[in-house]
Amino acid sequence: MPIEREMSMRALLTGLLLGMLLTPSNVYAGLKIGWSFNMSIIALLIGFGFWQGMATRFKRQPSWTMHESNINQTAASAAASIVSGGLVAPIPAYTLLTGKALAAGPLIAWVFSVSFLGIWIAWYLRPSLLNDRALRFPEGMATLETMKQIYSHGQEAAKRLSVLFGAALFSALVKIVDTFYWTFPRWAPTAQVERLTFTFDPSLLLVGFGGIIGLRVGLTLLFGAVLAWGGLAPWLLAQGLVELPPGSTGPQFALLVEWLLWPGVSLMVCSTLTALALRLIQTRKRKQGRASSVLGQRPAWAPALCLGLAVLLIVCLQMLLFDIDIVMALLSLPLAICLAAVAARVVGATGIPPIGAIGQLSQLGFGIVAPGQVPINLMSANTAGGAAGQCTDLMNDFKVGHAIGATPHKQMIAQCLGILAGSLVGVMVYKILIPDPQAMLLTQEWPAPAVATWKAVAQTLTYGLEALSPSIRWAMLWGGLAGLLLGALDAIATERWLRWLPSAPALGLAFILPASISLMMALGAILAWLFSLRWPALAERFVIATAAGLVAGESITGVGASFWQLLNNL
16 A cells, blocks of 8 residues: 655645634634634645645646645644643733733744643653543544545535635625724614623624534523623622723723623633543543554654753743743643643543643642742743643644554644744734733723633732722632532533533633623524524534634734734834
């Protein structure tokens, strides 16, 4: 049987180019709604569609092999997942709390380094995790099934691509019109409702994300928005716990969220940590498969040397960029390795990357070891979160590669080049979108819920609960108790009952997002559900492609519009 081409130049360049094009979508979405999107399947479809089309059009063009598709999606997903390195959470939170913003060069080095560490942790975890039958890696399996499907039915990939590009074009045109030609009205029935952020937001990105997250999460966001902004917010104003400036008009998101974020963060942190702990207990009870001693590893010195380089980079950058003591910098490394391993097992078992929980658990750990030190609390914890993010992304790619007989060290090369490209593009996009984090973040335009979460946890651990008003402390207590209950139910409930439970992370998120965003995401989830009821076969093939196109079209256009406005202001 002939050996397929694998790490060809065109496969690498295609993956890197797609990663650089898709990274802005995740940065934009992360700052808007606190979520990012796995880009493996999008990169897979685009790469296959282009190169297979070229092979058909020009007969001498060699066909695009399955192994090349795997290298392409590995590099692209690595670049797009660079947001887990801290760009949309601890790094902006650090700026908000300290007033210090890193220049582009040091920021690129930092984001790359924490991601580079995660890659080599994944390399050493690979033999045991891939042969553990209890770990299915659902995201990786979804990519693998899509790959098998498009190679069995080539026309299917072309149809899905047409839908994706059509949705992206429509979303981009709506964003262009709204930005440059005619601003769509942000309508609200009354001034009181508008003040509580219940306005119409003509964002197709939000509708697309609603289609991706599903009905359970979408309805939870709707319920959370009604509870937080329709119930608690008017009560806060009536009781004088939040006071608005005289004569203020329009949505009052910035003032109200200063109170509402605390119960929301408590709910999210407690629920994610509870669910994480229970899932770990469950996975340990399952029978472990035997680890293969040989899975195509390179000589032992090569990965060890790269892991050592990653450690050196992390320690030096923590000391140079954040004035963190060498002992604390070194302490972040075993914690990062342990928590990345935890995250990889959870993703393998559930498909849910617990990056937020890993980051918050790290913050709690450093809050105990080094109380009152914001840089350590945020950036040492960022090491664990960033490493866990890249580790889980690569483990999903390894799962695909293992199933098709790919060469692991070639996937490592693609992943390393991917994070380099993602670091360069992601940091530049972040700098363009948010030139002034202190003035722009935690606002109606850029709610940045992940930033709010990291900032709130750091503030609590630094200044203590005594710095908060009694009403906020009571709200945090009730939010934490609700999170414990929902997190436990989420971990132990069967698939049949899970769909009837509210999503705890989404419920907490609704307290931090403007109600307008939650409403539009809920609308997208409901529309996707209704479509699946009426046309189930079509929904299975095209709903995710349509939703992904809506997300990509608006986000990439939004980044381009910000860049254009920046050039005009120079």
